[in-house]
Amino acid sequence: MGTVMRRAGFVHTAFVLVKQGVIRPLRPDVLLRIARAWRRWGLSPALAFAAGAVRHADRAAVIDERGALSYAEIDQRTTRLANALRDRVPRGTRIGVLCRNYHGPVETVIAAAKLGIDVVLLNTGLSTQQLADVLTEQRVGLLVVDAEFRDRLPAQPDALDVVLAWTDGPTRHATLEHLIATGSARQPRRPPRQSRLVVLTSGTTGAPKGAQRPDPPGLGPAAAILSRVPLRAGERMLVCAPLFHTWGLAAFQLGSVLGATLVLRRRFDPEQALAAVQRHHCTSMFAVPVMLQRLLELPAEIHDRYDHSTLRIVASSGSALPADLATRFQRAFGPVLHNLYGSTEVSWVSIATPQDLRAAPGTVGRPPPGTTVRILDEHGQEVGRGRTGRIFAGNDMLFSGYTSGGSRETRDGLMSTGDLGRFDHAGRLFVVGREDDMIVSGGENVYPKETEDAIAGLPEVSDAAVIGVDDAEFGQRLAAFVVLRPGRQLDAEQLRERVRDRVSKYAVPRDVVFLDELPRNATGKVVPRELLARLRT
CATH class of the missing domain: 3.30.300.30 (ANL, C-terminal domain)
Incomplete structure (x- = not known):
């Protein structure tokens, strides 16, 4: 039975990836170069961009306020950056990234993957004290930080090396661009281990905790999302959600698989977002619900100034999507809205398509293939449809625990989301609220x-x-x-x-x-x- 299910999962993954254009015929020499990159980097961001440099070298990988960088350029620049960083990161420590959305954090994550060094993605909203606590707890030995956040840094211990990322003028500090310019172009040796990403929980009800994101076991997780959110190879994706957030990170990871162009802006502005969609012919956008609200609040004369007809998909996650907002957004932008329900700990749980949101605007949709969701009562027994209980979910990307120790409650391989919910009689999931909010x-x-x-x-x-x-x-x-x-x-x-x-x-x-x-x-x-x-x- 297990073998049959694995084969079915493999067939489904292959079908979705072929349908969305990720898998296509390639020349033997191209396949050989990609295979060599896989042997060197494993399933990591480094592989995605190395393969992109082989398959579509001149395609823009990132477009931000400072221009465009192709897949080949990012592959070359991150090799230089990896070589420059190798001796700067003390053994047993991690690289911290405190940056807004642009090419800097993308290149740092890829360079770290080429070295096998873990990366901690830091929330730009952290206070000085929170930042000091996180840097210590996460054993950050080198911090890549935008110049605007330097004043927020705690008194820097001698052990903490600081590299400036985005700067608006000359500086005496080491910068990412200087390291890239001076680093060796020689290909780094194969890392001894896979780099891991640590994402911080939101910290809305307490101190933020580090959650260790797992390594994807293959392309199945990406195919699961793509089966409900039909992104295509070569998409131009406007990523409004912060890259340090699970949803922004998901956009980066999916974009890597798709060979997409990531369109990034350091700060979200609703009018600038529409202008970016028009200027770069963006076909998809990743955002959190409050951003959708701000888009709808634009005066009609500003909204009508920009052509957003290229947008096929607007993918929302990160917090609850109000039913009224879902309805009004699709009325303004058409049947393009997809709502993903998940968390840092469990990754995704369910996905609502535009059709789901039209039929039941308050739903978070249905679990994608490979995901199991159950609603349990206080005794751990599954409840029937229409009844409210605790949401438990299982998939290939459950987190491996908090870096400080501990994890989420699990039952029969399923992990608690911390939310209460119910299934309706059509099999659609509704989130009633947080367990601790009731x-x-x-x-x-x-x-x-x-x-x-x-x-x-x-x-x-x-x-x-x-x-x-x-x-x-x-x-x-x-x-x-x-x-x-x-x-x-x-x-x-x-x-x-x-x-x-x-x-x-x-x-x-x-x-x-x-x-x-x-x-x-x-x-x-x-x-x-x-x-x-x-x-x-």
Whole structure:
């Protein structure tokens, strides 16, 4: 049975990769050069770009504010960078990357893969103290950092080497460009081990933790995503999600498999994003939901100024996609929206296609091939469709644990996502909320996301977040934080009246706080502790 399933998985992977243009006939000499690169680099970013340099050497691999770099150029530049970095990284330490989206972090990850050195992708929103803690915990011996973040660095120990990436003028510090210019062009020897990537959790409810991303066992994981998000070989992908975030990293990895062109901008601006789509004829875009919201908030005269007809796919992940936002986005951009539900720990869980989102805008879709999802009760027993329980998922890319120790709860090979959810009778998955977000108010289980979605659907509301807070009478109650659209008016009592017929009695928010904007981290997630601080002021 296991052999049959493995064969079926292999056939499915091959079918998808052929269909999307990843696998195609090649000359024998090209296949031989790719095979040599595979023997040297294994399944790694270094292999993807070395193979790209063989298959489509002149194709742009990255386009950013400073121009374009081809696959051949990046392969050559990362060889020089790897040789220059080899003696700068102390044995047993890692390379940290604190950069925005452009070619610098891409080249650092590839160069590290050529050396077999682990890379820690650092969130640009970390405070000085958080950064100091992460650098120590993750044993970072060399930090590649944009010049704008130098003031955020803690007092630098002698053991920490700093290399500047993006700079806006002359500097006495070592820079990536200087290392690339002076590094040897000689091919590095085969690394003794595979480089690993460490991604930080969001840290919205506590200190960020390092999660070790696993090595892909083959091309099956990419094929699983491509079976639901039909990206094609040679795509021009506008990657708005930060590369240090799991979703931005996924775009980079998928783009590597596809031989895609990554269009990167250091900061997200909705008008500039549309301009980039038009200028570079982007066929796909990777974003987080708050970015989609900002695109829709553009005045009609600005939105209509740009041609986005080349966009076939807009892939969203990173935080919950409100049902109303999904509907409005597809109304404005057409049936292009795909919503991936997953996390740093479990990778992907399910994917909603444009058809899923049209039929049930609040869904996160269905598990792709090779992924198992079950809804379990508090005793670990599977519940039926329509019933809410804990979401457990399994696939080939479950993380291997936190770098500080510990992991997620697992049952029968499936890992907890930390969320509550249910399947509808069509087999579509819905996320009700985080396990630790559910509150008990007056003896009733209440899910903040239900109220959040109801408020977000009001025409006066631009953005909303709902959290549970302590209550002397009922144990806990809901507090809503609301951003109104420009020129619209709504008071707290009107809001409560409008949602009263959409949610249960205990899910009507007792507190309503109007804000100019919600506090979000660098990946677009709302930070609950900052909301609590607003409630107390």
